[in-house]
Amino acid sequence: MTTETRQLTSEDLRALHALGHEAFGIPRLAEDAEPDPLRPGHRVVGVVEDGRVLAAASGIDHRSYWHRTEVPSLGIGGVSVAVEHRGSGLLAGLLTDVHDTARSAGVALATLYPSAPGIYRGLGYEVVGHVLTLAVPTAVLAQVRVPDGVRLRRAELADVPAVRDLYRRWAAGYNGPLTRTGPAFPATDAELLAAPSGTTLVERDGELIGSCSFDRGHEVSPRAAIGVRDLVALEPDGYLALLASLGSSASVVGRVEIHTSGDDVVRLLTRSSDWEVVDRAPYMLAVLDVAGACTQRRWPQLAVRLDLTVADRDGEQGWSLELDGSGSATCEPAPVRPGAPVLTRRGLAARYAGSWSCHALRQAGLLHGDAGSDPLLDALFTGDFHVRDHF
Numbered sequence: 001m002t003t004e005t006r007q008l009t010s011e012d013l014r015a016l017h018a019l020g021h022e023a024f025g026i027p028r029l030a031e032d033a034e035p036d037p038l039r040p041g042h043r044v045v046g047v048v049e050d051g052r053v054l055a056a057a058s059g060i061d062h063r064s065y066w067h068r069t070e071v072p073s074l075g076i077g078g079v080s081v082a083v084e085h086r087g088s089g090l091l092a093g094l095l096t097d098v099h100d101t102a103r104s105a106g107v108a109l110a111t112l113y114p115s116a117p118g119i120y121r122g123l124g125y126e127v128v129g130h131v132l133t134l135a136v137p138t139a140v141l142a143q144v145r146v147p148d149g150v151r152l153r154r155a156e157l158a159d160v161p162a163v164r165d166l167y168r169r170w171a172a173g174y175n176g177p178l179t180r181t182g183p184a185f186p187a188t189d190a191e192l193l194a195a196p197s198g199t200t201l202v203e204r205d206g207e208l209i210g211s212c213s214f215d216r217g218h219e220v221s222p223r224a225a226i227g228v229r230d231l232v233a234l235e236p237d238g239y240l241a242l243l244a245s246l247g248s249s250a251s252v253v254g255r256v257e258i259h260t261s262g263d264d265v266v267r268l269l270t271r272s273s274d275w276e277v278v279d280r281a282p283y284m285l286a287v288l289d290v291a292g293a294c295t296q297r298r299w300p301q302l303a304v305r306l307d308l309t310v311a312d313r314d315g316e317q318g319w320s321l322e323l324d325g326s327g328s329a330t331c332e333p334a335p336v337r338p339g340a341p342v343l344t345r346r347g348l349a350a351r352y353a354g355s356w357s358c359h360a361l362r363q364a365g366l367l368h369g370d371a372g373s374d375p376l377l378d379a380l381f382t383g384d385f386h387v388r389d390h391f
Ligand SMILES: CC(C)(COP(=O)(O)OP(=O)(O)OC[C@H]1O[C@@H](n2cnc3c(N)ncnc32)[C@H](O)[C@@H]1OP(=O)(O)O)[C@@H](O)C(=O)NCCC(=O)NCCS
Pocket: 023, 024, 078, 079, 080, 081, 082, 085, 086, 087, 088, 089, 090, 091, 092, 113, 114, 115, 116, 117, 118, 119, 120, 121, 122, 123
């Protein structure tokens, strides 16, 4: 009997499908049916024993925005262990392998959507945000008026580069959104425009300031919902015009369901608090490479040095983080310094994303030691976290 951990190939697809059936309930494959090919941009690593895939996880090469900089990040999905092998340690070994390969290729962050956060915490992941579906009565949006001076129109193929650029300008100012580049995302402009019922654009003086792709659904009823895949704008009039356009369906559709994350700014722009979270998917992050993660992102333009210690199952490692005043930083391994704050791997992930304050992390036992530099730690890892793409 031979057991090996390796990247899966087209030869393994049938065995991988069988594991996907028992883990996620995907329909079993008929004897004469061909398994689906690996999805573009997905690399699947598995533990294989005599042709049977006992455990698998896929890695997707993403890039994500951190304070206006793109940082390579690994999206993990399809994590599964065969029923009889659960609890045997295969999972930790497999993901450590996936992490090591990514780290040696210069990838500093890994992210995933967990079926349960407890599965990944031992590997340094923490929940740093949520993808949400917010339902709002269409009647609430019907009270919003299209502001003067802006124009709504339907997107055409020629608009797609500008729509991509609008998303880039929206996303770059946050922590975490994917750049939507690379093989895992729709390659052509036609593919991007094809998915929803339509994409509405808002322009002022010919310049794009907002975009909303929507799926009208099929019903006419108070229970029916318009699904909003992307609602992105650069200024209030862009948002208001798009919300008004959605509200114009109030006579035929009862609800608008907006796919969003965190605290969407639309909530600052509507007068009602009549929003209901109808779906919530937690999103976890792990820092695979402390130095890489800290040197690749941009920072506030401060000249300051911070000593910190990162603790995990293997022990403690000191780090010296030095911001040079221009938005760049160096981060070097250093001796553990007495008095430096001690972050667990999970605490580091949470603070890196700007999602949890030092005060909260201390209460959760993810940060300890001297609290003197907590205000600095809070101030440096700043920004709002968002992510909109499921994988
Ligand atoms: C989830 C799954 C991959 C875990 O594999 P496993 O071999 O059972 O995992 P292990 O026993 O090695 O446990 C790993 C860790 O996850 C935790 N864990 C396992 N199942 C869990 C659950 N359902 N909820 C919360 N934590 C869980 C364990 O306590 C352990 O924590 P520790 O590292 O802090 O000790 C496996 O049960 C599976 O394939 N499930 C069905 C598909 C699925 O849910 N995949 C995850 C998609 S995100």
